[in-house]
Amino acid sequence: MIFSKSRHDCRNPKKNFREYSYKAMLFFIRLQTRYFQFMSVSKNNTGSPFYPIFLRLRRRQVLVIGGNIEAERKVRRLNRAGARITVIADALTEGLEAFAVDESIDWISPPVEPAHLGNKHLIVIADAAPATLDWVRDQAERDGIPFNAVDQLEQCSAIVPSVVDRSPLMVAVSSAGTAPELARMTRSRIERMLRPGSGRLATLLSELRVPIRTRYPDIPRRRQFLNWAMTGPPADAADQGDSEAAENYIRESLADERQTPTGEVMLVGAGPGDPELLTLRALRAIQSADVIAYDGLIDSSILDYARRDAKLLSVAKRAGDKGIHQTEICELLVEHASDGARVVRLKGGDPLIFGRAGEEIDALRAADVHFSIIPGVTAASGAAAALKMPLTQRDRSQSVRLVTAHCARGIDCIDWAALATEKQTLAFYMGIATLDQVECNLIAHGRSPETPVAIVENASQPTQRRITGQLGTLSVLAREHQLVSPAITFIGEVAASVTVPA
Incomplete structure (x- = not known):
């Protein structure tokens, strides 16, 4: 501890002692506080030891050691990323042999030499003797090269996550190697949630970024337009593999003088009652809807999937009860869609079986409103x-x-x-x-x-x-x-x- 001499008073030793005692007490209080703060942070730091990151490997050197099926799986993903792959193995699987024949990989026979590790941006060991693994790991650590050993977490400085690939959209899921099955289950759930055309749509929106920004310079309206593009007719067309139709929808909307995108109506079957029997497409429609007009036969828990700001309209009709007239329902659908809303007409069972869908289809066609139909599990x-x-x-x-x-x-x-x-x-x-x-x-x-x-x-x-x-x-x-x-x-x-x- 260092105290300032300028404040020392030789004429009053008692005062000096009290002053030093007070300063010493403050010092130790601060020291103790910092210690407990450090211990608290250390104790509560339960985060993953791995930092999530994507590597750009196109035209970059990657080394894979081993020629088994695990090596083949790694090579397939690395090849999709555009990496220049060298495989060191005694023998190759049929899949790896095909890569070698196509010159997609360079195949070298063991042993692994120091020269093989030069200029590598990633090293993967799928199959190797313990001595080889230890030596390669040490060399990789010395040279700062990310290193992955299949099914040997404690050896890895890099791990490969479970991936949902809707290129260019990619979602990586990892449990840091502690619960790979949980990671796979989570990936499967995300896979079901993401629309199949997400990648095509992402590419298209990137290509049209300039005209979209020009048409909608203010962020709120641009966000509204992009939400329509990612959940409306363009997304439906992309899901069906029709990128041209998706682009036409977007360009037509950009050319429209109205400030809001064109609305649409989806006639959606909610199944016989159990929310678990909803189709994935029906779930996505409900989650993205601005307005939901629902029947009295709908399980109320299904409406919990709707956005918090979605408008929920009951159009229930029970046997013996007139309720809202079908003509009014048709007018309601046309009105909201004409205002630019994404409308879901949610029906029990399948909308095309005793669901009055025919009248609604006629009304939507007459009003020139875009609509689609999402079938459901019929009550029978x-x-x-x-x-x-x-x-x-x-x-x-x-x-x-x-x-x-x-x-x-x-x-x-x-x-x-x-x-x-x-x-x-x-x-x-x-x-x-x-x-x-x-x-x-x-x-x-x-x-x-x-x-x-x-x-x-x-x-x-x-x-x-x-x-x-x-x-x-x-x-x-x-x-x-x-x-x-x-x-x-x-x-x-x-x-x-x-x-x-x-």
Whole structure:
């Protein structure tokens, strides 16, 4: 400790002692505080010992030691990165031999010599004797070359992550070698989340960067435009591999004098109820929507996938309840899309099966609104899965008929004679209130009263109920069990295989 002599007062030793004692106390308090801060940081520093980074290896020298399948996997990825690869091995896999024949790699026989390590930007050991591995590692560390040894984490100064490749977009996932299976699972989830055309779209947007910035010089409007491009029609076209169509959508929008991109409507099937039965494409549509107009049959938890700022509009219609008129729904879709919004019309099951999609398609076409359709798992499939029942079976049912039990002109418009034919499965949608008429009409047209039936209420949801019986007691079953919509009724020989726990 050094104290200033200028403040020393020889005439008052007690004062000096108190002053020195006070300064010494402050010094040790500060020292102790810094010590505990350091220990706290050291103790809480649970971060990865590896720094995430991407290496530019195009036309740069990389050494791979080993000729096994692991070496082949490494070489394939390095080759995609444009590296100049040297492989040292006694023998090569067929895949590596093909690389050597194409002169994509230089193949050298062992042993590894010091000259082989010169000018290398990365060294990978896939297969080597322990002595060779130790020597190469030491040389790499001395020369500052990143070094990776397959399945030997403690030897590595560099590790290779699990990668989701949508070039030029790349996502790397790593557990620092401690839980590779977790990293692979995480990569798989990200893989499912990313659209298949993400790479093509990223390249296209990069090429059109100048006209986009010129058209939208202010950042908020440019961000809105890019969001439309990455989630709307251009993204859909890129997903289908049609880069030309994606570019046309973008250029047409840039040429449009309106300040907001053109909106669109997606008719999306939400499946029979269980959110786990959503398709990946349906999930992406919900997550990117500005407006979601949803049916009453939608599980509310599905709406949790929507953006926090998305507008959620209930257009529920239940049996016996008029609710919002279909014409109003069509007008609502056209209105929001015309304002530039990305609109999702979310329907239970599949939108094209008893989902009034026809009227909405006509309205959107008449208004010249771009739209797309994302199919879903229809209720009949979800209910049959809940029953563990096939819809077709060679010796029992050669066809499936999907029937609505309250069509536009009433139940009398149904062709009962055609439905009464044997060896087919009938799936009645939305017909709980008319099951007595279904029973009477089928029997009157020749279907046996002993024909097996199965009913599923709230298929695929926690409140699901399953009931079995015969056609002759169908209406009695519905009353006894107080069945309510939504429910699917199956009639046909395949229902004989259904067993319901007591």
